[in-house]
Amino acid sequence: VPPFRLDPRLAADCHHLGDLERASVLLMDNAQLPWLILVPHVTGEQIHTLAARERRRLCEQTDLLCPFVASFPGVERLNVATLGNVVAQLHVHIVGRHRGDYAWPGPVWGVAAQAPYAGDAVASLRAQLGVAVRAAGSALRVP
Amino acid sequence: VPPFRLDPRLAADCHHLGDLERASVLLMDNAQLPWLILVPHVTGEQIHTLAARERRRLCEQTDLLCPFVASFPGVERLNVATLGNVVAQLHVHIVGRHRGDYAWPGPVWGVAAQAPYAGDAVASLRAQLGVAVRAAGSALRVP
Numbered sequence: 106v107p108p109f110r111l112d113p114r115l116a117a118d119c120h121h122l123g124d125l126e127r128a129s130v131l132l133m134d135n136a137q138l139p140w141l142i143l144v145p146h147v148t149g150e151q152i153h154t155l156a157a158r159e160r161r162r163l164c165e166q167t168d169l170l171c172p173f174v175a176s177f178p179g180v181e182r183l184n185v186a187t188l189g190n191v192v193a194q195l196h197v198h199i200v201g202r203h204r205g206d207y208a209w210p211g212p213v214w215g216v217a218a219q220a221p222y223a224g225d226a227v228a229s230l231r232a233q234l235g236v237a238v239r240a241a242g243s244a245l246r247v248p
Numbered sequence: 249v250p251p252f253r254l255d256p257r258l259a260a261d262c263h264h265l266g267d268l269e270r271a272s273v274l275l276m277d278n279a280q281l282p283w284l285i286l287v288p289h290v291t292g293e294q295i296h297t298l299a300a301r302e303r304r305r306l307c308e309q310t311d312l313l314c315p316f317v318a319s320f321p322g323v324e325r326l327n328v329a330t331l332g333n334v335v336a337q338l339h340v341h342i343v344g345r346h347r348g349d350y351a352w353p354g355p356v357w358g359v360a361a362q363a364p365y366a367g368d369a370v371a372s373l374r375a376q377l378g379v380a381v382r383a384a385g386s387a388l389r390v391p
Contacts, residue, residue: 153326182331183294185330186328190325202333211333212358
């Protein structure tokens with residue numbers, strides 16, 4: 106198995122919050138919406154080409170992150186998606202949406218949004234995620 | 249448990265191909281792309297509000313449909329997503345995309361596409377799906 110290498114586009118657009126088992130959790134650098142990206146450390150590029158165990162883990166880890174994103178103030182709807190039209194590396198978006206957000210009711214992908222996180226917001230989110238993951242009986246290894 | 253009622257918008261935009269266990273399989277009436285929509289017969293409106301058993305079934309049924317959509321000629325990438333910004337009823341899109349399709353590389357949601365299926369194409373797709381579902385050890389009840 107080759108070592109995991111994060112796609113350069115994902116690395117440029119996101120903060121690395123930490124790692125679950127064989128998966129990285131990224132935060133899209135867009136402070137307008139809570140937006141996590143789960144990147145499993147697999148070689149398959151689409152969910153239907155994963156081994157059954159990899160697919161199950163991806164579902165479980167998605168389900169671990171969804172309540173965290175849903176818990177942000179004002180979130181009304183989770184958009185959970187794997188697209189891969191721009192970045193081929195398999196990744197799952199978990200985006201917290203609300204009526205009137207900058208792209209509502211359309212999808213967020215492809216809509217420019219210039220609102221990077223400021224100050225220690227990312228460190229704070231990383232700590233919150235760590236607490237949530239631990240509360241769910243799992244662990245987040247932080248970079 | 250109240251009887252299942254399909255959202256009127258989904259009913260208007262799609263053909264009903266058939267039912268899996270406690271879930272309907274719809275075909276978006278857009279002949280430009282293979283586009284299924286899986287609608288579980290549940291009362292929860294988001295994946296993180298489903299019971300564990302419902303969530304597991306939704307994952308399994310999504311995984312049952314993905315290879316079918318991926319098998320269409322020319323499909324390079326599956327877009328698998330639950331959004332719900334427009335239609336609140338929980339539903340999962342499984343869309344077969346290819347470089348140069350009418351929305352590529354952007355998402356398909358919110359992009360108008362007037363290319364309804366003609367003739368007996370829907371009946372043919374229903375039959376193909378039935379074969380694929382049976383080959384996977386499950387069953388599609390057709391309307």
